[in-house]
Amino acid sequence: MSHGWRDRILATLMAMAGVVLTFWVYSHFISGLHLGRGLKSLYLRVVLVFFTGVFSFVVFGLLERQQRELERANAELGRQRDVLQGLWDATGVVATLPDLEAVLQRIVDVARPLFGAQYAALAVLSDEDPSRIREFITSGISSEARAKIGHLPTGRGLLGEVIRTKQVIRLENIADHPASSGFPNEHPAMSSFLGLPLLYQGSVVGHLYLTNKPGGFTSEDEVLAQLFSRQAAVVIANARLYQEREAWATVQERERIGRELHDGVLQTLYGLTLSLEFLLDTQESLSEDLRRELNRVTETLSLTMTDIRMYIQSLGTSPVDFYVAVKDMLHRTGNGENVDLEFHDHDYLTLDPQIVHDLVLTVQEAVSNANRHGQADRIVVGWESTEWEYHLWIEDNGVGFDTEADTGKHHFGLENMRRRMERLKGMMDVTSAPGRGTTVQFRWPRSNTISL
Helix, strand or coil: CCHHHHHHHHHHHHHHHHHHHHHHHHHHHHCCCCCCHHHHHHHHHHHHHHHHHHHHHHHHHHHHHHHHHHHHHHHHHHHHHHHHHHHHHHHHHHHHCCCHHHHHHHHHHHHHHHCCCCEEEEEEECCCCCCCEEEEEEECCCHHHHHHHCCCCCCCHHHHHHHHHCCCEEECCHHHCCCCCCCCCCCCCCCCEEEEEEEECCEEEEEEEEECCCCCCCHHHHHHHHHHHHHHHHHHHHHHHHHHHHHHHHHHHHHHHHHHHHHHHHHHHHHHHHHHHHHHHHCCCCCHHHHHHHHHHHHHHHHHHHHHHHHHHHHCCCCCCHHHHHHHHHHHHCCCCCEEEEECCCHHHHCCHHHHHHHHHHHHHHHHHHHHCCCCCCEEEEEEECCCEEEEEEEECCCCCCCCCCCCCCCCCHHHHHHHHHHCCCEEEEEECCCCCEEEEEEEECCCCCCC
16 A cells, blocks of 8 residues: 555544544533533533644644655656666767767766766676676776776676676675775775676676765665666667777778779789880890889889788788788799798787888888899898897898998989888998998887877
């Protein structure tokens, strides 16, 4: 039975009891008194006033209680309205925010004030190990305070308990739970706690943690938080789907551009290169200056084709393998017969595609110089890395040259190599002497940024 009906019945019974008691008092006490009619009437009025006062006191008490309950109900309805508005806000972020990380931050920023928490966090689990936290998005704590705490949670302690059980955990004091493992020295103090998984179609897409609500979290908070978590899980799943679709569309566009470059521009340049090589092979009457210039144009076209091929590879989603790219370049240019590759580690696999692109062009020019100008019959392309830097070198046993002399006319491309290495904030060193071959070395720091 509801409070409203119970209060109505109680008020009715009180009114009936008041009337009965009035008649009972009058018939048993007042009517038997040897008093005049006027005095008896006065006593009757006093009794009526007394019981009316009692009745009014009780009725107004009931009305006051109903008013308080109505106010509490209105407050709860208002809170539920705020939660629904928060859910709406969280749902709307997919259409307005640029990436998944921004969506996650928006969700945790909405949840914190919505449930009256001082701090809130959203954990995203690792794809490789679903028991460990990959990302930990926070709200209510400054970036400076977060930096002082140190490393992010990994999924142990109380947070890990929510992950392992996939159940809601609500506590008045975090320290009371047996799984609680304490906090780092710079971590803010936390007491009340509400943690729950974000489930979408049976799969966990994250975990929401709320702490430090004045007075603690209630069972109503738990119910509303579960409602919020279900909607938040949908938002996250949709954001991931949107991100995947965007990535797929980008891949499709890159593949289209790559096909057009390969089937159009590259084939045209290849045809021009064949025509120039045919001209050089068949026209013996060409002057030495013209032949040298045509060779330079042919070499430039070859570098351009390598440039385009490296760009096409960078459009793909897989990392660009520097070792494979060098072998491919040597095969295509026909310069690989006398070249040995001596790579002493595999750290080249971590190189950015743009850096690989520049390095392949550099190796191509260095090998071309060794063949055309150095007349080398053995060339070594070497690679190694240390904890601090990368080291690439091209060494040949050709005729060599005087490094103090003006070499621009005979060693086309050295300046291009030097500029590329400057972009990597590295150094280029050329060691050579007539009759002793040439060694070109490149060193650049591992923690470089490309200067455009």
